[in-house]
Amino acid sequence: MPNKVKIIECPRDAMQGIKDFIPTASKVQYIQSLLRVGFDTIDFGSFVSPKAIPQMVDTAEVLSQLDLSKTISKLLAIVANQRGAENASVHKEIDYLGYPFSISENFQMRNTHKTISQSVLILEDILNIADKTNKEVVVYISMGFGNPYGDPWDVNIVGEWTERLSKMGVKILSLSDTVGTSNPESINYLFSNLIPQYQDIEFGAHLHTTPTTWFEKVDAAYKAGCMRFDGAIQGFGGCPMAKNELTGNMPTEKLLSYFTSQKSNNLNALSFESAYNEASKIFNIYH
Secondary structure (H helix, E strand, C coil): CCCCCCEEEEEHHHCCCCCCCCCCHHHHHHHHHHCCCCCCCCEEEEEECCCCCCHHCHHHHHHHHCCCCCCCCEEEEEECCCCHHHHHHCCCCEEEEEEEEEHHHHHHHHCCCCCCHHHHHHHHHHHHHHHHHEEEEEEEEEEEECCCCCCCHHHHHHHHHHHHHHHHHHCEEEEEEECCCHHHHHHHHHHHHHHHHHCCEEEEEEEEEECCHHHHHHHHHHHHHCCEEEHHHHCCCCCCCCCCCCCCEHHHHHHHHHHHHCCCCCCCCHHHHHHHHHHHHHHHHHC
């Protein structure tokens, strides 16, 4: 399976929870360094309420300053409602609209102030907006591996939502380990069952992890057939709407280490080293 794995770098996820505002110029410089690495996609920003995520208020301005002339990477922006989708869709440079859809009622309310039923209707509108503006929608099943709120969860619930989202026309579905609760067994079970059953869906893994559990999670997902992985350099960030003790994002350097051993890493090593150094600078100042 060499050279088919897609690595999605998520600077938006790394930056969004930082309280001190990162200057637009610093964001541009960092994302520009990521665009040289060869990632499949850069999750670079979001079109959401500034009250909810003030760090991302300058996403459109950041986009306007990026030089995309020499990159092969596509751009993804997170949206939480129809207005966000409409605002993102006017930018031809954006390829993907990412929509966080939780199968935990409590978390969906915390994250978007909407119920699951309301969120289904919003997603239908977002899919229509994306279709009219030549975008693709990436749906993140947040709390895909369980939740800390006592909401119902099991592999059958995930399967039922996959079936429903498939019928709605979703083509890219990323299972999100929002609070780091996944284990190799649940990861393997979900992916190994869903991927063969829904061959028209591209499944991704957005895994949060502790420093000691990253390998077993990536290994379980990859060996179950997952070929799309989200990461953030040095594991910075996470979800500000989840619990404070949230574990970090999957460190991209760990993903690259793993996929180099699998002969499935075709990114530019020197450019990645440069981006890694840029991450150290920006996150040492703003954290």
